Amino acid sequence: MNKESSTSKRSPLNIQSSQLSSQPEITIDGHTLRWPKFQIHNTTFEGQSYSVGDTCNVDSGLFVLYFLYRTDPDIADDILNARETSPYAILRKMFDLVDTEGWDAARIFCHPPLIIVDIVTPEEEDKYGRYKANDVRIRDVKRVLRVGSVNFIAHLKTKELMDTVKDAVNTLLGRKPTGPKVRYGIVAAGWITQAAFIPGVGQTSNSIITVLVSDDAEKRDKLGKEYNLKPYTYDQFSQALEDGHCDAFYIATPNNQHRKFAVPALEKGYHVLLEKPMEVTEEDCEAILAAQKKSGAKLMIAYRLHHEPGTLDVIDRVRKGDFGDPRIFSSIFTQDMKPENHRAKHGFDTGPIPDLGPYPINAVRNIFGLEPNEVTAIGFKTPGREFLQMEHDTISVTLRFPGDRMAQFVVGYASRPSEGYKIVGTGGEIEVNPSYGFGSGVKIAYKTKISGKEDSKTFPETDHFGGETEYFSECILNNVDPETDGEDGLLDVRVIVAIKESLKANGKTIKLEPHERKKRPTLDQAKTLSLGKAPKALIGRDSQKPTIA
Amino acid sequence: MNKESSTSKRSPLNIQSSQLSSQPEITIDGHTLRWPKFQIHNTTFEGQSYSVGDTCNVDSGLFVLYFLYRTDPDIADDILNARETSPYAILRKMFDLVDTEGWDAARIFCHPPLIIVDIVTPEEEDKYGRYKANDVRIRDVKRVLRVGSVNFIAHLKTKELMDTVKDAVNTLLGRKPTGPKVRYGIVAAGWITQAAFIPGVGQTSNSIITVLVSDDAEKRDKLGKEYNLKPYTYDQFSQALEDGHCDAFYIATPNNQHRKFAVPALEKGYHVLLEKPMEVTEEDCEAILAAQKKSGAKLMIAYRLHHEPGTLDVIDRVRKGDFGDPRIFSSIFTQDMKPENHRAKHGFDTGPIPDLGPYPINAVRNIFGLEPNEVTAIGFKTPGREFLQMEHDTISVTLRFPGDRMAQFVVGYASRPSEGYKIVGTGGEIEVNPSYGFGSGVKIAYKTKISGKEDSKTFPETDHFGGETEYFSECILNNVDPETDGEDGLLDVRVIVAIKESLKANGKTIKLEPHERKKRPTLDQAKTLSLGKAPKALIGRDSQKPTIA
Structure with a gap:
């Protein structure tokens, strides 16, 4: 434009x-x-x-x-x-x-x-x-x-x-208006869009999808017809911005194309729900943030767990001191990546650190309510998984936080899927598992131990994608800034970038500037939409689940 | 002699x-x-x-x-x-x-x-x-x-x-003979000896305690009378070796005094059950090993979990491939150390790495059946715990194993007690918790996930100290080399020493020589003695539980 x-x-x-x-x-x-x-x-x-x-x-x-x-x-x-x-x-x-x-x-x-x-x-x-x-x-x-x-x-x-x-x-200033329902345009219709976002939006009361931006003719044709979406190619994105058939965009392209779509959308006053990680470099994130600040349109990074009741309860309990001063965070998040998925083919930037790392990184940052100041990473390469075209398919990360709190986690593409995290404090511990997943049968759950007394809680299955979209649309309709914003996204990306740097320097510890973030997830962000039904068949290129279940 | x-x-x-x-x-x-x-x-x-x-x-x-x-x-x-x-x-x-x-x-x-x-x-x-x-x-x-x-x-x-x-x-060659029961001499009668070892030996069918070596007159007097033990001071240890009122020694002194007692005992042909870690330096361990090889007396490091049925089942299942190729090990082991305990007062060498580190280190070494070749450690110091007289009271460790398998763990003295480990492989996962503890109510348990199917198993409470002693006495009586020997102890100590070196070098990765160990724990080592009763009151100096439960 x-x-x-x-x-x-x-x-x-x-x-x-x-x-x-x-x-x-x-x-x-x-x-x-x-x-x-x-x-x-x-x-x-x-x-x-x-x-x-x-x-x-x-x-x-x-x-x-x-x-x-x-x-x-x-x-x-x-x-x-x-x-x-x-x-x-x-x-x-x-x-x-x-x-x-x-x-x-x-x-x-x-x-x-x-x-x-x-x-x-x-x-x-x-x-x-x-x-x-x-x-x-x-x-x-x-x-x-x-x-x-x-x-x-x-x-x-x-x-x-x-x-x-x-x-x-x-x-x-002529920013995007909204009707009773926020109208979303989808940018990129891969697995997450088709299997999770579209069904999720269907569960909301305040959001609809009206636009599809994709370079896959089959997707434009079939999805366009099935969901009554105005189709555009990537090259026609600026036209989509001009046409105004939606109020907001959900951007789920590969990470390194987030800026390319988010910046013009935000500048034009479109609200943006942007998949995590925000982008590949801090510079890219800052460009997106600048576009957002310039127009004042709303930007949310798609941290779906910020609206999942169990996760919010964990954050709330830790932050209000149920486990004393939280000192230790330890987590595993692994997936069994398929050879044919694009994540297997583009080195570090689509590897486990940008793809899975935001889960433990964002969790510990928001649970501690602090930003890390040191990052150390050790990389591993699994024999027999040469199809994973990256120097390291499994990475061990240690973070130092203010007050010498610590986090360690491992993410990887080369084993069976595993997840969970544990926080140990001066007053007790909490272990969360499942902690990061979504979809049918996934009930976020935790076990606690305080003064030797054990307890546990299992939360209902909810539609995480519907929940985050419902929340973001409420923010747009009520003109409230979303809790998980560009700063939250950028603060994860700077850890990702530091991990990349540490790996390149064979495990050297990378220092980060002190940073204080005011906003943290709160219980009132919870959404409990029931799970939308994923379609029977997914359409077009690169639309299959990237991992072996 | x-x-x-x-x-x-x-x-x-x-x-x-x-x-x-x-x-x-x-x-x-x-x-x-x-x-x-x-x-x-x-x-x-x-x-x-x-x-x-x-x-x-x-x-x-x-x-x-x-x-x-x-x-x-x-x-x-x-x-x-x-x-x-x-x-x-x-x-x-x-x-x-x-x-x-x-x-x-x-x-x-x-x-x-x-x-x-x-x-x-x-x-x-x-x-x-x-x-x-x-x-x-x-x-x-x-x-x-x-x-x-x-x-x-x-x-x-x-x-x-x-x-x-x-x-x-x-x-x-005139090495130590044995009667129908192996007669043990105790060297150092602190908490672990009084609360765990003595009651444990009481559960065995093949072991008795006949000698007490302690510098605490009250312990020599009261324990000596209560258990009918021939008492010696530390200075009288060589006399105890001459007198021959026992066939073996259980040495539970502070780590840096293991060599001092183990070497002369082994040289004199006494079998030695030595608390972990084996010693402080590799040189010390090698001196102990040399003494053992010289006389051929039996030496076992007191890895009580090598005789705990649950732990052995975990090792057996992982090693026989139930979870595919094991790729990732992650563990937490923390305790809430009391200010008055000697472990709080002597820097690194009585800190969490030598004291708690052997649990995850020994576990992963024997579960993978491999020796690590790289060690990276990051240390943390908890504000408000200045009584912990050590540079780091909490340490994050990453290990690289052959085939680029990885382990990460955290040990610490400055939070509530927490334990557990998880192994993720190319075929599934297993999470063990409780994994390291012992005593009343501790039932080692695990959960598995293979092909999406979850299962779990809880093992009966057993007397770990009785079990290891029963096993060691069998080895002595049947003239079988114990599975967990000086090499096993030394291989843990070289990791501990590398962690110390890495911490001193601010997280530099330390390389270890490749090493192949043939012996690993096997199911037939399991012992299921019921738990001995700890005495009501513990006697003398430094005999209270070192941690806040």
Whole structure:
């Protein structure tokens, strides 16, 4: 997509340039705007490249309101004519201050108790025209007041307030709107897509699949007909972005093609549910993150276990101290890779570390609530498995975490499938097995030992793919940032990259920069959709299960 | 003990020196002997230092027979007067050949179908006099014939034949005799001795404790009285060796004092049951092994799990291929070490690697039936556990085995106790938990998964200490080499030493020389003694359980 053309299409707003001409100009996502903020010294932003998505959400929201106030006569009327006792009188006073004293003074005067919630214009069909209708659901709303085509709400809790503001920004900037159900486009229709994602979406209440991007004519034809999907080839992806037959993409290409599809989709305002690992290099991940921040579209890495009740219970119990201070994490995750699968053929980057490593890596990072600072890896090559075209088909990894907590795990392609992890703390232990799998009959389960007393718990079989999609669609529809985001994905990839480096250096320990991540999985993310039925036959090339069960 | 004095005491045999004077002399364990073997070129022995214990057991046995034939007129008569159809006629022809053509020619002529079994002289009381009565039990005996004071047996299976020969050598050289029960002396009476070994011996049918060596006057007094033990201080150990109130020693001192007690005991012909790890350095282990080889006394490292039915079943199933080619071993073994225990106070050498490491190391070595060739270790130090006076209280280890099989394990002193191991192969997996513990309520158990089918097995609680002692006493009484011997102990210690070196070099991978060990645990070593009762109160210094349960 050409940004300029979309910008010209998207600029019907009647900016009263005379009112703003004294302000420096700034271009935000292709929109040339003027804002008093940039006139004054603001150490946060001065001299930096700037995107609405990067700034404080409250600022962005207020800026949206101000922008509307300056460009939409109806809204301006509502605000200007508000009674003195109305919350909107505060907004009016604030905007007066913006014009006279500058933006910072206005913010100090009016740390906003009221904010935009929802924009409900009738122009839903006008894709690149005026800002669009946005069916935002707000939890815990205390008071909603409609002014012109904008809903305002007073005394929202901070998180909802910020989400609301971001939503308004998204809408203003022409980001993807959503109907009652989020419409997904699939990019790549291999085994995981056909056997797990498509059936999973069928279990959700808020998601549908409307688009298929694949280079396999048979898949485009047969899947397109069976599920009523608009088909595109990979080369037609930019056209799919233009056409807008979906609101979000599920990208399940080989890892090294994630950036290629995720970046233009995010830049164009499409939400992206991206299979793990996020990409091959940290640079690739950062490019995807930058695209996401630029548009503010939502990005979630497909860590399906973040919505699986048993996994969340484990994380919750460990993090609340049921096993004391968690000190040790130990895990196995192996699969019996088939020779014909693409994962067997492309060296490290499709090998067990990127393919299986994210499970133990993501598990221990989120269970400890910490990021590792040292990575050591030893690689093994199994005789008789020469079809595994990689230097190492089995890898032993040791991680050091802050406070000298430790993790060790082994992943491999050259034995029977095995999984499970154990955490030992200063107050007890928990062993989880099955821990990583999904599908028919897989019930995540754990055993605990605290003060010598043993206990166990088995969780119901659920549709992990349906669960993650249901959750991501809720995030889109409610304008909430997903818990497992690009940062979560990047933090796994930097461990993967360090493992690669350690293997190349024959087991040298690789140091990582300290990093603190705020978001971690919480119990309320759990989804318990019953398992969707996988189709009898899978269609087209590379669509068979990659492993021997 | 002065070897010369014992030699002079031990030489009542009427050597007809005129018959042997043309042969070169050799001194074997203090006995000056002449043997035609050394007259001829034998690439196996020429120019090497020589001990009877080192040579082919058949050679030794035949040499014993020849020695007796040349020195005992009764035996010589029996052999010389044997009928032509008797197996002993073969022996006579052989000895003729020894005198005329040399030893090698004799061996080729007569690869022995008959051999000495048992020497039953009346001189049982004469400790340093003539060779002693030896109550050897031979399984699968086909034919036993008594000639003078020696039993011969024809057509024995190879193993029994060799054991029998070795027994005759031992007896000839005045090694420790045994009565119907092996009499043990205890060296060090800490927790493991009082809470586990003494009650365990009480469960055996073939072992008693008769001697206590301890520097704790209270232990010598109270335990001595309670169990009717002859008490000695550590300084009196050489006196205990002279006094001969026991046939074997159980040595359970701190690891770095194993050599100090094991070497003189073995040199003096006492059998030794030595707690693991064998010692601190490989050099120490080799000194112990050399002492054992010199006297031929029996040495067993106290790997109690080599006699636990569940563990043996695991080893047997893995080694016979129930899980395909075993590729991956993963294990945790942690304990919550008390600040006051000596293990907390002496750095690496009493830390988790020597103390707990032998469990996973010995397990994987014997399960794979292979010796590791690379060792990598990463150490961790737990905040708040400064009483653990060691650089690392938790250690992650990765081992590479031949065929690029791998093991990883973690051992530590700074979390709640945890144990277990898992093996994943090309045909399935087995998870063992509990795997390492002992005592009341500990039932070794495993779960398997083969072709998707899960199964499990729990083994009865047994007395591990009683089992290993029963087994070792059987070895002594039946003159069989124990399966877990000094080599097994040394092979663990060289891994421990490599871990120490790797930790010092910040996780550098340490290479080990290839080594092939022939002996591995087998199902017939299993013992199922019911658990002995630990005493209510433990006596004296350092006798409390070292860990928080």
